Amino acid sequence: xxxxxxxxxxxxxxxxxxxxxxxxxxxxxxxxxxxxxxxxxxxxxxxxxxxxxxxxxxxxxxxxxxxxxxxxxxxxxxxxxxxxxxxxxxxxxxxxxxxxxxxxxxxxxxxxxxxxxxxxxxxxxxxxxxxxxxxxxxxxxxxxxxxxxxxxxxxxxxxxxxxxxxxxxxxxxxxxxxxxxxxxxxxxxxxxxxxxxxxxxxxxxxxxxxxxx
Amino acid sequence: xxxxxxxxxxxxxxxxxxxxxxxxxxxxxxxxxxxxxxxxxxxxxxxxxxxxxxxxxxxxxxxxxxxxxxxxxxxxxxxxxxxxxxxxxxxxxxxxxxxxxxxxxxxxxxxxxxxxxxxxxxxxxxxxxxxxxxxxxxxxxxxxxxxxxxxxxxxxxxxxxxxxxxxxxxxxxxxxxxxxxxxxxxxxxxxxxxxxxxxxxxxxxxxxxxxxx
Numbered sequence: 135x136x137x138x139x140x141x142x143x144x145x146x147x148x149x150x151x152x153x154x155x156x157x158x159x160x161x162x163x164x165x166x167x168x169x170x171x172x173x174x175x176x177x178x179x180x181x182x183x184x185x186x187x188x189x190x191x192x193x194x195x196x197x198x199x200x201x202x203x204x205x206x207x208x209x210x211x212x213x214x215x216x217x218x219x220x221x222x223x224x225x226x227x228x229x230x231x232x233x234x235x236x237x238x239x240x241x242x243x244x245x246x247x248x249x250x251x252x253x254x255x256x257x258x259x260x261x262x263x264x265x266x267x268x269x270x271x272x273x274x275x276x277x278x279x280x281x282x283x284x285x286x287x288x289x290x291x292x293x294x295x296x297x298x299x300x301x302x303x304x305x306x307x308x309x310x311x312x313x314x315x316x317x318x319x320x321x322x323x324x325x326x327x328x329x330x331x332x333x334x335x336x337x338x339x340x341x342x343x344x345x346x347x
Numbered sequence: 348x349x350x351x352x353x354x355x356x357x358x359x360x361x362x363x364x365x366x367x368x369x370x371x372x373x374x375x376x377x378x379x380x381x382x383x384x385x386x387x388x389x390x391x392x393x394x395x396x397x398x399x400x401x402x403x404x405x406x407x408x409x410x411x412x413x414x415x416x417x418x419x420x421x422x423x424x425x426x427x428x429x430x431x432x433x434x435x436x437x438x439x440x441x442x443x444x445x446x447x448x449x450x451x452x453x454x455x456x457x458x459x460x461x462x463x464x465x466x467x468x469x470x471x472x473x474x475x476x477x478x479x480x481x482x483x484x485x486x487x488x489x490x491x492x493x494x495x496x497x498x499x500x501x502x503x504x505x506x507x508x509x510x511x512x513x514x515x516x517x518x519x520x521x522x523x524x525x526x527x528x529x530x531x532x533x534x535x536x537x538x539x540x541x542x543x544x545x546x547x548x549x550x551x552x553x554x555x556x557x558x559x560x
Contacts, residue, residue, distance in 0.1 A: 172412035184393040
């Protein structure tokens with residue numbers, strides 16, 4: 135165990151003063167041995183959000199808030215963080231008693247929490263810049279936000295969303311959402327298993343009709 | 348305007364080096380004059396979350412993550428922040444062109460973003476401790492989380508939620524959600540205008556039947 139931790143410290147480029155912290159960050163609650171990453175994950179999630187957000191705010195001094203929100207989402211979403219965990223080969227270092235390897239995003243956040251507690255803000259920032267902000271990625275586009283800002287700007291109104299239909303049994307519903315611009319003929323439609331995604335697809339279609347995407 | 352800003356600086360106990368920042372923080376997008384609080388709100392939201400979370404983490408060294416999450420939610424939710432804005436009489440200082448006074452929570456976040464940019468982390472922390480963390484409040488209880496942890500502990504399983512019915516027109520639906528514990532007879536029901544709140548009410552009822560709340 136001791137050896138293994140030292141290997142991980144080499145991988146992440148940070149040596150812990152309090153070794154208990156990194157042990158805690160790598161322990162899944164399923165181990166049921168009195169320690170778990172959950173508190174550190176709570177902390178790391180907040181520190182990660184703030185550091186990424188502050189960095190993007192500075193890097194894009196004239197970008198609108200919606201762009202910053204979408205770009206931040208691209209860096210802190212579960213999938214991207216899980217991938218970051220895979221790149222660090224975290225599965226070799228974590229402890230769990232679940233049948234499958236648990237998702238690695240929570241461990242990444244817990245490691246950030248542990249580095250912050252042990253070494254402070256600057257060291258947590260160092261980890262995040264090295265392993266998370268090191269790739270240039272595209273914003274996760276929130277088509278509804280984009281559509282809203284364009285409709286506000288060009289038509290001085292707001293797009294209106296309606297659920298056009300709901301099909302299927304309660305646990306497997308398909309929603310069709312229609313979006314329109316009041317007083318205009320433009321309409322977009324989208325369908326998905328939940329209203330949010332259906333609305334997003336509808337907004338995307340309408341943006342296409344408006345010649346935006 | 349100049350005079351007014353000086354009054355606000357007295358109220359919040361912070362004097363800005365860059366006066367443009369506080370002006371930006373107090374300008375609602377409806378003014379349509381090229382500045383708006385939106386970017387500062389993005390920043391302030393993250394700084395607020397991190398500072399409150401870190402503080403609660405330290406103050407409650409043995410509390411589970413779910414307690415920290417719920418207590419943080421009590422301090423950073425829209426309603427509480429709007430109330431904070433009312434206490435500071437922010438409506439006297441903001442600029443907007445909406446017919447009603449806009450909700451004040453976004454301005455509070457933008458002010459935090461502005462203080463952070465102008466004076467750094469410590470000064471933002473000072474504002475938050477003085478006006479937001481100054482009251483002892485109860486966690487916003489997430490009954491679904493509480494139920495889950497109890498059902499895991501006592502029954503080694505997870506509660507199961509089902510939408511029992513949906514009534515009313517699409518824009519005014521009432522959802523009835525049922526929650527049960529697999530293999531047991533305990534059932535809770537709740538209804539609300541959205542699935543989340545209906546599930547929360549169902550969990551609360553089941554917790555009552557289990558003798559918890």
